[in-house]
Amino acid sequence: MDNNNTIKTEDFWNPEHIVEKFWNGLAEGKILARKCKECGAIEFPPHLACNECGYHETEWTELSGKGVLKSFVFTGILNARLELEDKGVKYVCGEVQLDEGPSINAIILGVSKKKGREIEPKLPLKVKPVFFDMGRYTTLFFELDED
Amino acid sequence: MVQNVKLGKNMRSVSIVGIGATPFMNLIKNDTYHGLTNGELFGHAALDAMKDAHIEPRDVQYFFHGSANPHVLNHCITPNVQVADWFGMRGKGSLSHSEGCCTGYIALEEAVFAVASGAYDIVLSGACDMGTGMPDGNTPDHMRVEMSTEILFPDLDSIFDRAYGRYLGGGPGMNHDDWINLYAHENNLTPDEIDDVLNHQSYHMRRAGALCPRAVRRTTFDEMAKEAGYDDVWEYMKSPHNPKMTQYLRTSSDSCVADGAAACIVVPTEIAHQFTDKPVEVLATGASVLDAIVPHLEKKATAEAARQVFEATGLTADDMDLLFVNDFIGSSAFLAAEEIGYLPKGEGWKYVLDGRIAYDGDKPINTNGGRTSYGHAFGASGMADVFEAVTQMRGEAGLRQVKKLPKHVFLRGFGGAQNVRATILRAGF
Numbered sequence: 001m002d003n004n005n006t007i008k009t010e011d012f013w014n015p016e017h018i019v020e021k022f023w024n025g026l027a028e029g030k031i032l033a034r035k036c037k038e039c040g041a042i043e044f045p046p047h048l049a050c051n052e053c054g055y056h057e058t059e060w061t062e063l064s065g066k067g068v069l070k071s072f073v074f075t076g077i078l079n080a081r082l083e084l085e086d087k088g089v090k091y092v093c094g095e096v097q098l099d100e101g102p103s104i105n106a107i108i109l110g111v112s113k114k115k116g117r118e119i120e121p122k123l124p125l126k127v128k129p130v131f132f133d134m135g136r137y138t139t140l141f142f143e144l145d146e147d
Numbered sequence: 148m149v150q151n152v153k154l155g156k157n158m159r160s161v162s163i164v165g166i167g168a169t170p171f172m173n174l175i176k177n178d179t180y181h182g183l184t185n186g187e188l189f190g191h192a193a194l195d196a197m198k199d200a201h202i203e204p205r206d207v208q209y210f211f212h213g214s215a216n217p218h219v220l221n222h223c224i225t226p227n228v229q230v231a232d233w234f235g236m237r238g239k240g241s242l243s244h245s246e247g248c249c250t251g252y253i254a255l256e257e258a259v260f261a262v263a264s265g266a267y268d269i270v271l272s273g274a275c276d277m278g279t280g281m282p283d284g285n286t287p288d289h290m291r292v293e294m295s296t297e298i299l300f301p302d303l304d305s306i307f308d309r310a311y312g313r314y315l316g317g318g319p320g321m322n323h324d325d326w327i328n329l330y331a332h333e334n335n336l337t338p339d340e341i342d343d344v345l346n347h348q349s350y351h352m353r354r355a356g357a358l359c360p361r362a363v364r365r366t367t368f369d370e371m372a373k374e375a376g377y378d379d380v381w382e383y384m385k386s387p388h389n390p391k392m393t394q395y396l397r398t399s400s401d402s403c404v405a406d407g408a409a410a411c412i413v414v415p416t417e418i419a420h421q422f423t424d425k426p427v428e429v430l431a432t433g434a435s436v437l438d439a440i441v442p443h444l445e446k447k448a449t450a451e452a453a454r455q456v457f458e459a460t461g462l463t464a465d466d467m468d469l470l471f472v473n474d475f476i477g478s479s480a481f482l483a484a485e486e487i488g489y490l491p492k493g494e495g496w497k498y499v500l501d502g503r504i505a506y507d508g509d510k511p512i513n514t515n516g517g518r519t520s521y522g523h524a525f526g527a528s529g530m531a532d533v534f535e536a537v538t539q540m541r542g543e544a545g546l547r548q549v550k551k552l553p554k555h556v557f558l559r560g561f562g563g564a565q566n567v568r569a570t571i572l573r574a575g576f
Contacts, residue, residue, distance in 0.1 A: 022311070045311040076394060105312075
């Protein structure tokens with residue numbers, strides 16, 4: 001006889017809210033990722049399984065947000081990020097490799113056309129995180145780490 | 148990413164025996180075409196494909212309808228249901244699918260699966276999008292108005308990951324120029340040199356488009372330069388008449404949005420000659436999908452899909468006589484050609500400057516003009532490339548016929564930020 005019919009649905013299936021926890025973390029200045037329990041690769045941004053080796057299980061870890069900018073492009077009328085244009089900030093889009101390993105396409109603040117031309121021959125360059133208030137959520141951008 | 152996919156052999160070989168396509172057009176601005184609907188466009192392409200295969204609608208057992216964005220562009224969610232009656236397939240099985248601008252290539256892959264499995268013998272697969280307009284409110288389908296930027300621009304973000312990538316922001320901004328930027332640095336090419344390469348590529352694509360009656364842009368850049376008062380077309384290409392839209396891409400390297408449909412009929416190869424004396428076998432399709440947050444995703448996914456299809460077929464890029472690349476990002480054409488080995492690594496740009504990728508060159512790409520000249524009806528673009536590939540393989544491309552009748556054609560599908568497909572066709576005659 002199946003006695004499970006007395007169990008509340010929420011008691012037998014109650015997964016973590018991965019996406020929600022990630023964004024709540026950014027609001028607190030924390031960069032959360034997942035770490036593969038088999039190969040140790042960092043899954044960032046966090047997902048359920050590991051995309052490096054294809055293992056099913058990962059666990060929470062926290063990243064420094066430090067890394068290097070490896071390449072970048074300026075945007076034009078066709079691909080401008082309207083939410084940033086509206087705020088009048090200078091930015092480029094580029095590949096950031098975090099110190100813990102993963103690489104993502106990211107936004108790097110504070111790079112004007114003039115600055116961009118200066119730094120391009122010097123790539124890769126160190127970057128650090130910027131926890132950027134977008135109003136209803138806080139997102140993760142980067143800026144050059146010139147300290 | 149894990150790269151361990153090894154394509155198996157289909158349960159039975161599948162061939163294309165019929166093709167049909169409307170022109171790519173601007174339904175909003177062209178008085179002749181204004182008022183045509185999704186059902187009519189798809190229906191004409193479908194019936195043309197059936198006619199080409201010498202069959203009637205009653206003979207077709209199942210169909211696929213592909214569309215990049217049926218909800219915004221046509222205010223419907225299951226267009227297969229809404230078009231079936233237009234070409235005599237009421238009550239038959241069908242399926243809608245939507246993979247952004249890769250839809251038309253996946254349309255072929257899906258149809259092949261349906262026949263290769265043994266489930267069906269005669270399958271229609273088509274794709275239709277009406278990119279220039281949108282429904283004029285809650286009105287019958289023929290009433291359409293120009294797509295507004297207020298609707299289009301915010302909606303474009305819907306192809307990017309809503310959990311993370313869209314709001315971390317870098318992927319959407321890298322979408323157009325990531326690969327050409329990487330290529331420029333890897334090959335020590337200056338911005339001016341890249342500008343020349345992309346302008347030459349657009350120039351040659353337009354030469355093909357000018358010869359293709361189904362292309363939406365048919366005026367050559369030579370004619371446009373002369374009209375604007377330029378004696379030197381290359382000066383015109385770098386002028387304010389052809390402004391930069393991104394860091395690297397000028398208007399001439401951007402896709403031209405259009406309305407249109409295309410379709411094909413596929414059957415088991417063993418019975419293909421019952422329908423045509425020039426069947427085209429679909430040998431295999433490699434597939435890779437990477438979200439826009441992944442750096443250099445187009446390069447990586449193209450390489451992976453190509454690896455799969457070459458491994459499955461035992462062919463190499465040297466066996467390919469013609470290449471189609473979904474180049475709504477203009478630079479994709481020669482970059483993908485290099486990545487799959489159709490052009491030598493690091494030298495593709497020279498082939499472009501020398502015009503060798505033109506329809507009359509020795510390494511032809513996109514003989515219909517590609518997205519920058521043939522036009523871009525989003526989901527339908529891939530199937531329009533299949534139409535052109537089969538037309539070239541049959542030797543029926545008229546003035547834009549490539550010099551060597553193609554035995555093998557490679558199609559690199561791309562879209563939806565981003566799905567990639569790599570399909571190899573073989574002339575079965």
